[in-house]
Amino acid sequence: MTTQREQVIVTGEELDALLEYLADRAAALVGDPERTALVGIRTRGVPLAQRLAQRWQTRYGWQLPIGAVDITLYRDDLDIAPRWPVLKGTEIEFPVDDRVILLVDDVLYTGRTVRAAMDALCDLGRPKAIRLVVLVDRGGRELPIQPDAVALRVDATPRERIEVRLREIDGEDGIVRR
Amino acid sequence: MATEVSGPAKSTELWTRRHLLDLEHLEPWEIEAILDTASAFREVSERSRKKVPALQGKVVVNLFFEPSTRTRTSFSLAAKRLSADTVDFTVSSSSMAKGETFIDTAKNIEAMGVDIMVVRHQTPGTPHILARKLQCSVINAGDGGHEHPTQALLDVFTIREVKGRIRGLTVGLIGDIAHSRVARSNIWALKKLGAHVIVCGPPTLIPRSITKLDVEIAYSLDEILPRCDVLNVLRIQFERQRGGLFPSIQEYFALYGVTEERLRRAKDDVLLLAPGPINRGIELTPGVADGEHSAVLRQVTNGLAVRMAVLYLVSGGQPRSAAE
Numbered sequence: 001m002t003t004q005r006e007q008v009i010v011t012g013e014e015l016d017a018l019l020e021y022l023a024d025r026a027a028a029l030v031g032d033p034e035r036t037a038l039v040g041i042r043t044r045g046v047p048l049a050q051r052l053a054q055r056w057q058t059r060y061g062w063q064l065p066i067g068a069v070d071i072t073l074y075r076d077d078l079d080i081a082p083r084w085p086v087l088k089g090t091e092i093e094f095p096v097d098d099r100v101i102l103l104v105d106d107v108l109y110t111g112r113t114v115r116a117a118m119d120a121l122c123d124l125g126r127p128k129a130i131r132l133v134v135l136v137d138r139g140g141r142e143l144p145i146q147p148d149a150v151a152l153r154v155d156a157t158p159r160e161r162i163e164v165r166l167r168e169i170d171g172e173d174g175i176v177r178r
Numbered sequence: 179m180a181t182e183v184s185g186p187a188k189s190t191e192l193w194t195r196r197h198l199l200d201l202e203h204l205e206p207w208e209i210e211a212i213l214d215t216a217s218a219f220r221e222v223s224e225r226s227r228k229k230v231p232a233l234q235g236k237v238v239v240n241l242f243f244e245p246s247t248r249t250r251t252s253f254s255l256a257a258k259r260l261s262a263d264t265v266d267f268t269v270s271s272s273s274m275a276k277g278e279t280f281i282d283t284a285k286n287i288e289a290m291g292v293d294i295m296v297v298r299h300q301t302p303g304t305p306h307i308l309a310r311k312l313q314c315s316v317i318n319a320g321d322g323g324h325e326h327p328t329q330a331l332l333d334v335f336t337i338r339e340v341k342g343r344i345r346g347l348t349v350g351l352i353g354d355i356a357h358s359r360v361a362r363s364n365i366w367a368l369k370k371l372g373a374h375v376i377v378c379g380p381p382t383l384i385p386r387s388i389t390k391l392d393v394e395i396a397y398s399l400d401e402i403l404p405r406c407d408v409l410n411v412l413r414i415q416f417e418r419q420r421g422g423l424f425p426s427i428q429e430y431f432a433l434y435g436v437t438e439e440r441l442r443r444a445k446d447d448v449l450l451l452a453p454g455p456i457n458r459g460i461e462l463t464p465g466v467a468d469g470e471h472s473a474v475l476r477q478v479t480n481g482l483a484v485r486m487a488v489l490y491l492v493s494g495g496q497p498r499s500a501a502e
């Protein structure tokens with residue numbers, strides 16, 4: 001995975017601090033924990049949602065339901081994708097109706113993924129509200145979508161990739177620029 | 179959610195096929211890729227709004243030269259759940275009756291801007307010919323006595339769902355093997371995924387050539403019954419045989435009919451499949467068809483997810499030279 005042009009911008013320890021900060025900011029979005037749920041965008045939004053939930057459970061005793069949304073079928077570039085994306089499926093086992101959904105993702109870029117995830121959520125019912133929680137905002141929006149809670153803002157050129165690594169998936173925590 | 183990181187679904191990334199013509203030529207991982215994709219599609223059918231936009235703007239045509247209710251409806255609904263537009267063409271309503279060849283018919287329909295053609299025809303190999311002659315994707319929905327890939331895929335999907343695996347299971351295919359494209363496709367899929375397959379029926383309904391497919395042949399259901407994890411009870415294809423292949427329906431039922439009494443001698447958790455439509459009282463009794471071991475209706479539900487997966491995958495397999 002490591003290449004010469006890879007620059008670590010956040011280490012594992014720093015990521016933990018960022019998550020603590022994000023948990024603070026996002027907690028302010030939770031009005032009634034009984035009517036709030038976390039939904040992670042596959043792939044890395046899901047472990048992030050789980051980590052937020054764990055922190056909140058320890059701190060406040062909240063037990064928020066967690067779901068996962070697969071946006072593949074809602075992508076606006078399916079027709080031009082070089083390869084047909086892997087389908088992992090949406091797993092949301094609670095009704096979304098009248099709940100506040102905290103939508104969680106690792107990196108916010110063009111906003112197209114979030115648009116697709118909102119469409120997918122709205123096909124499951126009518127949430128009371130959808131709030132967007134992201135670890136990193138790298139700018140470069142192509143749609144009018146903004147996060148409600150964000151831990152880190154970085155500037156990146158369109159040629160650069162900002163990658164979040166999580167131990168659940170990648171074996172280690174961190175954020176790199178490539 | 180623990181399985182999401184590097185499940186076998188990864189293989190769909192490499193899916194390149196534009197057509198689904200048979201299971202004989204699929205690699206084992208390709209069959210698994212279809213089953214994994216189908217698992218993801220099960221969720222869509224359980225929603226109150228049973229639709230996703232994946233195939234928006236695509237056109238799927240059902241071109242059926244043979245009667246079918248279940249398969250055609252299942253493909254139609256699967257395409258609609260993916261937001262594709264669908265058209266049904268059946269032989270009685272087409273201009274075939276006016277003497278047009280089937281290739282001309284297919285080309286004319288394709289010229290209307292079709293992306294995927296789902297074909298059923300009484301002649302083996304018809305979908306393969308169409309795949310060569312047409313630009314669109316072709317899915318075989320049954321070609322004579324040759325193959326019926328999506329039926330076998332939904333059978334295998336149902337077995338995997340209930341039993342948790344395919345490898346190492348013993349599956350009995352019971353009845354009319356000679357005229358059954360379902361049997362042939364099942365054998366290919368099951369063997370590729372590591373099951374042991376027994377074909378069982380009257381000698382007149384088991385072709386000698388079947389030995390080439392590396393299956394066990396049995397003429398006594400009672401003998402193999404205790405060994406089977408799964409029984410797939412095939413329909414007697416009265417429309418495909420000229421008669422005289424077994425003395426009487428009563429005698430067939432006595433030897434090969436799946437009854438409550440027979441099932442008591444099977445494994446406690448034996449799974450009973452039937453591709454349908456079932457002839458109640460010939461291949462199996464109504465009590466068995468509706469009984470605790472039967473997955474007949476689950477098969478129909480799963481058929482929808484499997485056909486969504488196939489439609490989704492073949493449209494991804496299309497070349498997109500303009501985009502790259």
